[in-house]
Amino acid sequence: MIEQGEGGVATVILVDQRGWLLLQERDDNARVAPGQWGLVGGHVEPGEDFECAAYRELAEETGLRWESGLRKWFDGHFRHSGKSRPVRFQVWLAATTCTDEDIATGEGRRIVFVDPVALNNLDLGESAEHFVRELLNTRTYAELVQGAEATPPHP
Numbered sequence: 001m002i003e004q005g006e007g008g009v010a011t012v013i014l015v016d017q018r019g020w021l022l023l024q025e026r027d028d029n030a031r032v033a034p035g036q037w038g039l040v041g042g043h044v045e046p047g048e049d050f051e052c053a054a055y056r057e058l059a060e061e062t063g064l065r066w067e068s069g070l071r072k073w074f075d076g077h078f079r080h081s082g083k084s085r086p087v088r089f090q091v092w093l094a095a096t097t098c099t100d101e102d103i104a105t106g107e108g109r110r111i112v113f114v115d116p117v118a119l120n121n122l123d124l125g126e127s128a129e130h131f132v133r134e135l136l137n138t139r140t141y142a143e144l145v146q147g148a149e150a151t152p153p154h155p
Contacts, residue, residue: 008088010053011041011127012070013135014096015144020113021132022096024061026125027109032080033125039091039132040111050075054092062111063104070094073140080126091131093140095147 014022023037032038040061044053051070059065070092077086105111114122116136124132135141 008044008050008090009041009127010044010050010057010090010092011039011131012054012058012092012094013039013073013132014064014094014098014113015141015148016096016098016113017145017148018113018115019141019145020115021135022062022098022103022111023114023122023128023132024105024107024111025109027107030108033128035123036125036128037114037122038108038125038128050090051092054090061106061108063106064098064102066094073135074131078127078130089127089131091135093135093144095144097148 012022016022022040024040026033026036026038028035041054041057042061044050048056051072054070055066058070071094072090073093074089074091076089078089079086100112103111116132119132
């Protein structure tokens with residue numbers, strides 16, 4: 001059964017061969033986390049399922065047109081501070097051999113692969129802070145790094 005969007009957010013984290021994560025530096029006009037670093041993704045459109053939204057957002061924001069290969073890692077609710085209600089989030093993951101040169105920034109200041117060591121020096125938005133830190137402490141992250149070598153650069 002396809003889950004239809006309920007005003008939720010579908011995000012994507014790609015992990016390259018070095019273990020670096022694809023993040024977006026948002027511009028100052030962004031509605032959420034302006035000027036901060038966040039995840040690629042966005043709101044699920046009415047009638048759209050979360051998985052379709054993840055692929056659509058990835059293409060719109062990065063120019064990467066994947067047709068399969070994203071795997072759902074998180075499906076639950078996240079509450080931003082100062083908000084009265086949590087929002088449903090789905091976080092989709094994939095390993096990749098893509099590089100910064102393969103990315104066409106469709107939103108924000110830039111979208112680049114970021115070394116996890118550098119995360120402490122970035123102003124991460126709340127949801128990015130939560131989900132990236134959570135991912136880095138999992139076996140799934142290590143598997144993505146290992147799998148990146150076998151993934152074609154342009155899915």
